[in-house]
Amino acid sequence: MKSWTFPIIVGSVFMLGCDATNDDDVPPFENDALETAMAKAMVSKNNQFALDFFQEVSENEEKENYMVSPLSLSMALGMVHNGADGDTKLAFDDLLGNDVSLDERNQFNKDLRKSLTTKTDGTDLSLANAIWIQENFPVAEDFTITNQNFYDAEVGNLDFREPEAVTTVNDWVERHTNGKIEELVEEFDPQTRLFLVNALYFKSQWKYRFKTEDTRNAPFYSSPENSVEVPMMNMNAEVPYFSNETFSSIILPYKKERFEMLLFLPHDGLTTKSIVENMSSENFNAWLEGYELSDLDVGVPKFKMEYENKLNDELTNMGLGIAFSFDADFGNINKDAPLQISDVIQKTFIEVNEEGTEAAAVTGVGIEVTSAGPSFVANRPFLYMIRDSYTGSICFMGKVGLP
Incomplete structure (x- = not known):
């Protein structure tokens, strides 16, 4: 059977400084939309997802040091959610929160991204999303428009069979992770049809100083x-x-x-x-x-580490197994192409010292057809x-x- 691959990548960067400060003014991040009972319930569901995800990673991880970004992963899966249909959509609903509609979840993620995004004295946080589509591969317009409207996703075309595609994606990742992740992909499967990326960058100074x-x-x-x-x-x-x-x-x-x-x-x-x-x-x-x-x-x-993990097993154990199988239904991306997730990969980087902490994470999801x-x-x-x-x-x- 002919098959295609549809990877999604989540990029996360975390950077913190530790300079002392007596300035306790709170930046203008309040958002009334996040004060509603529904929004608070969705944050609770997101945190349940985060804790379940971390438990799954910890269960079999033998490395001494590791770090994941639940927020970056949930944002990336949120974009993919918009392409799912049938039982596959129900699996995403169960994983990410089935007590609200998909439109409400998209709006929540938009409000959350807007609230988290800040650039003030001492704090810099940004969330960036991108979708690359194989040249001449038809994708439902609603899928791209929805992700542009709610996730501010950059949308473009690539020929994944050409080496330049790797360069384009890695340059984007490096740029949006402040250089902490220089390479996300080494090559693309020639059957790749879509590639989605979320990058999370964070830099902040400590309130109390480590001298x-x-x-x-x-x-x-x-x-x-x-x-x-x-x-x-x-x-x-x-x-x-x-x-x-x-x-x-x-x-x-x-x-x-x-x-x-x-x-x-x-x-x-x-x-x-x-x-x-x-x-x-x-x-x-x-x-x-x-x-x-x-x-x-x-x-x-003080510590510094890099980490990479393919998250297929963890997400399957959390109930998303159908999305990795021949039974997957991504008809809201393309009704004629039998797409399925091939891989979900997350890369992370973190460094903690007196000057602060730097961290980065990238997750890829591939969908294929089928003292005293x-x-x-x-x-x-x-x-x-x-x-x-x-x-x-x-x-x-x-x-x-x-x-």
Whole structure:
């Protein structure tokens, strides 16, 4: 049987600075459309998707360090959702939220993207989308128009059989990830018909400063029996703190306090898997209610890593298996071509140091036819999360097992 491939790529970049600031003014990011009960329910559904996604990745990942971007993935899948029909559309509905219509979800993603996009003193966040279509391959006009209107997607034509197509896509990815991801694809299958990309870029400064002179080598226990010396950043600050029977956690705010990093450190004798296993939406919301401001000595290791993962199995386990099969129905892209997802790939990059954090993520989906005081010291494997405190949206989640 003749087949085509339709990949989708999600690009995410995360960059943070750590300069001190006393300027706590909040940028004008409020959006009345995100204050409705429906919008709040959709954020909750998005976060449930994020936590389920992270659990699936963590289940079989053997690497010490990894990071994913649930927000970038959900935005990319949101674009693909507009091309699905029949039972395939129902699978997307179940995964991304079937309590609202597709039009309402598109409008929510548009409002969320508008709210998150900001460029103010100390904070820069952008979301970019693109769709490339094989030259002379017919695609339903409603599909491209909808993604242009709600996702501000750039739409263009490429000949995926030519090497120039790889250059075009990788140049776009590098440009929209501030150079953190230089290469997303090495080559295209000649049967590729569409390629969708979402790029998420984020840069912000810490609210409380890690001073370079306070960084010193300290042991990091990758296991109870093994340790390595790592540069440990240190500071004393009054930050939100939470602890239960499994882990302790702090929230490190960024400048303007809209975005924040949550660190989750398992207690002695437990592992990060103990935390992941309990990361349900209900539990996570309960944890957020328990943080209290505490004056702490904080220690966080400097770390830098890159990560790549094909997410076909994870999304299949989450209920999207039909989209990867011969039974897939993407009739709202092309009613005559039996399209199916071939691959979903995400690439990420992150670096945390005194100057800040840089991170990038790219996901591709292919569719084919067919101290003396209280302290929090992350000196053993821990989890982290970057979230938007205004909407509650989870942007990035990761694990550090060996800085």
